[in-house]
Amino acid sequence: MPVLFFDIGATLADAREEADGSLTLRPRPRVLAVLDAFSDLRKGVISNPGSGEGAAEQAASALHEAFPGRFTDDSLVHWGPKNSRAIFDEAVAGAAAEGHPASAADECVFVGEDHQERAFARQAGLRTAAHPVFTGAALENRPVLWARIEPTGGLDLSALESVANQSEVVPVHVASTRLVLAMASMRGAEALEQAGFTVDLRGPVGDTAAFLIRDDRPPAPGQGLAAAEDRATSRAMSAFAIVAEEVAGSTASPLLPLGPAPGGVYVAAPADAPIEEVHLPGAKPGHTERLLPDPTLLSRPAEAWALGLAGGPAQDLAEPGGPEAAAGDGRASPQTIAAVRAAVTPEVLRGHVARISGVEPLREGEALLVRSRHSSAEDNPHVVEALADRFLGLGLTVRLHRFRWQGRRLFNVEAEHQVAGADSTVLITAHLDSTASDGEFVDDNGDPRPYDPAVDPAPGADDDGSGTAAVMAAAECLHHLLEEGRTPTRNVRFVLFNAEEQGMVGSKFYARAAAAEDDRIAGVFQMDMIAGRQPGSTPVVEIHAGSSVPGPVVGASDALGALLADTLPAIDPTVTVQQLTGPSDPAIGRSDHASFHERGWAAVAVSEDLFGPTGEQNGTGTRKYHTPGDTLVDVDHSPQHAATVARSVTATAFTLAGL
Template sequence: MAVLYFDIGGTLAEASVGADGSFRFRPLPRVREVLAAGPPHRLGIISNPGADPAAPARAAAALTATFGDIFEGALIHWGAKTSRTIFDAAVAAAGGVADDCVFLGEEPAERAMARRVGMRTAPHPVFAPAAVRGDTVLWARIHLDEQHTSARLRTVADASEIVPVHLAADQMVLAMVTEQGVRAAQEAGFTVDPEAEVGDTAAFLVRDDRPDSPPARSDSGPDRPDAGPGRPASTARGTTGDGSGGRPGEPPSTPEGFAARTGGPESAGDAARRRAEAVLDFVAGATDGLKSAVTLLGPAAGGAYLCADAETVVEDIHIPDTGHGHTERLLADPNLLPGAEEAPIIVGGSGFALDGALEAIREAITAPALRGHVARLSGAAPLVDGAPLTVRGRDAASADNPRVTTALAGRFTSLGFAVRLHRFSWRGHLLDNVEAQLEVPGTDAVLITAHLDSTAANGDFVDDAGNPRRYRPGVDPAPGADDDGSGTAGVLCAAECLRALVSAGRQPNRTIRFVLFNAEEQGLVGSKAYARAAAAAGDRIAAVFQMDMIAGFQGGTRKVELHAGSTVPGPAAIGSAALATMLAEAFATAAPEFEVETLTVNDPAAGRSDHASFHERGWAAVCVSENFFADTAPATGTRRYHQPGDTVHDADHDAEYAASIARAVTATALTLAGL
């Protein structure tokens, strides 16, 4: 009998930690169906609840409360998965035969460790039967059209071994599949392109945000980018010699072949085809230096899909001459389908009002208050007033990161909000998103958000001999005062403002959440995990207001960018545009000196900040930023982007400019919440 060992976070359930240290587990989609399906197997746990000595007992209590007693006590193992120790212990507890054990976990590095011990692995519980059978899980692109929609694919996927990881508008889904899943999709009429084995890899979407990509060659010679299933970047320009792209039965890799695959005539699809193939060719060349670690998975809308092995970090996939946030880490979730077509959009009302509260907003959100928060977050002042600790950075890999999340949670708690830490795993690190809430029972939620982590990956670093070296996240300074200490400070000021309003007797008619996301710089990992958990819990989210870089100002005209463009059409795009209209009206009242640029079409920040994680769920979300992303001249945002010089003392750091933006965002959010 096989023994199935589940990781918890991101695999079995989403985990959050209360102010008292208690855990709450919310099962992820399709998990209960997998656990209930036959034939019966022995069930165990391999998961890390954290370093707190009390954490294993608390996690065990939450496990029983959520799933009952279906997991054998002797097969429950708590601890870090960064060495083989816990996996060896799990095999021994199961009877000593590693091949009888299956580890199911989202993190590729942990799957790699389990394989080192001899265990079988699977990247999602849906693939537990496949792992027992010994079947391979593949990355695959599944094409959509008017007849074969994401909603129809959801029906097929829910009954088979298909788990989506990315919905590319209405054109394509990147998914994990087995051969059984491929057959099920093909029998339903979908075109499926299996690409490469999942194994110990993670998937990424790499965007090419150059204004104009050169047209790809339309011949089928040796420079063609579509080389066949599992093509590594180093051979991405090779072919099988027949011009077919290497797949038996696939239409040739020519303009006509592309039109046949996408179901459209050449006259309608020529520009899109050239763009997609040019991007694929560009990414193939740009990632050639990582040929042992990166495998191209084919073109996507505005970019290319690739997978990278467990040792590859997001900084390794940086493409020269591309802009902010061009690489997005993709997470598995059955709830991504049908995506925007069914997710509720509850914007409600329109216009900007906030009668009588604007003065309170101006009193609470000031330049000194905002600058004080940024100083503490960026190491210019003690992290907690009166304490000696200052931080060097908030990089996801830094020891300072959890210290900052603890301090942020403490600040929200002191304001009287209900605080939870939404926990997730990233490359062996347990990280937390910080959520503070004023709940109005039975209502949908308005979110005011930013990202709490930082990076200095664009900095110039040298070794002891004076030679250039790469940024070392765990030790090098990454103050991130603007990116995104300024947005985080704006969220804190908004929370202080709400507390003052409530203390004065005002009450919202919607739930208000303040959420600070972790690991944004690693491909939006924290916000994707948070949005996935919110969708699994059935949360109703009316609006998300993300502040990402709001203090960079070189002088001249005060500009602000409202990024409402969504890569997913439908409700997300419509609702986000409505939020942007409200924001523009708020700026006209709360910060009339600002020139507002609203971007809804061809938005350069689409998919590049944490608001995108809500767009792919169909929720309305806007990212508010300094004049940095948009192609407007001259840009007046920070010149210290992703550098150790991004400090509160930088000449480009303007706390008054940031406070004005935070006031307008807070005014809009509180208006929508009924204050």
């Protein structure tokens, strides 16, 4: 008799830990409908709750609260690591235990988003599904394929959403109004084609995950003479060939090309392919984007909130979709600027960077010096805990947003000042992890060897220790303002994303969960590398508002960028502002702000001079990008420049929040 086993985190629900340690699970879209559609089948869980005392009991309680009456057989619930086939073998044995009809492994189905876990389940003989929507396909042994979907004629994304939500189709990336990458069964593909959509099936999902690899190489000679579609296809094939060659010795299974993507190529990769470590020649920051399946990706429920800002800086959000004139002109007041200048200083920023990059102990009075914040490094969870504790000390409501990546349990850190009756929330964000994947390492014999993220140093003082420090300083500034009796009219939320260097996966999980909860976000200010300034160069700040996502998010993000551009001269009149937007913005999709664009929220990424004035050359920021040399004492690391950016972002965000 078939048994359905489900992973919890990200697959069934989004997991959130409160400051008191309690766990909340929020069911993912379409999940409850799937569970109820198979109410006649036995259902179990294979999930890793963590190794802490009482973790399994806490997870079981949260599971039953989120899914009452749907997982009633405790003998089918298995807690533990999924880093081998062992727990899946255990689950199959339990399914055939005394008192149950016998269940062979190939009658059991494991439903899990993580492609590594699906690979282990297949080794144990189970059928697998990459999303709950494909549970029926797995039961019936029907394949699920990667699909490029093109609306034709008068069809649009809303029509696509309507068909997808009634069939076995789950989007993973909206490239434009004319192209969506998705997972689809043959049954789902037929439903799309019957509705008039063009469907190009590319190969089985199986144990793969999808990535967008951006190609920053200059055009080949003569390439400009070919038709645009031919150029994109040729370039995508060339980029894929380079990527496939780089990982060929690391994976037992080949990569699957999924065709041209905005600025690069779509790739489906097995779990053992180190796809995040691949750098095409001339790769710029944010060259790899991990794509997550999500039924709500087509609807972009956040767009109603973007409409309020799309009218320009002097607009406000009162009700979703209804802009209302704000008091004043949207510029930061002298009082706010003065408070920010006093709290967000080069010295404060330097102190935060010193603690999280290993120059000083992570916590006062303790010995731990951070060696690396890479998601694979043992110091990463210690940094998460220290940052969360610092936020708690400032009186903020702190939550840890749990997700798994490459077999590891990781956390985004969220801290919020909540305002009664607030209509929305302003986010100030950065990423807390680091990498040194571009560094040069040698073995004991002095021979070159690959970067080992688990043990090699990755101080990441600029990328993105500088942004993390700015978020912490902004939180401290808000604390001072609240002590003085000033209060915002909107919630102010500080978020530090994990695993940005792994294809922005932390912010992807965060924004996906926020969209599922219908979070009301007025705007997102992401700081990613803000301390780099080469000696003697003109101080330059880049404001990236460009988005490939159509709709209100475009104008709303431009409006956020304009607010920040107005604030910068008040902080430092000598700074040169590069306000980048539209399809020519070289940072489209390259930092954590893109995860919010994808959902329809207004967002900007603020950085040092990374791309240069045209986006086609290196700027005057750090030259130690992704190397062990990205340290606080690097000649290109300027706490003064970081303070200019951090002050400008803090003042702008606080003004949007009503301070």
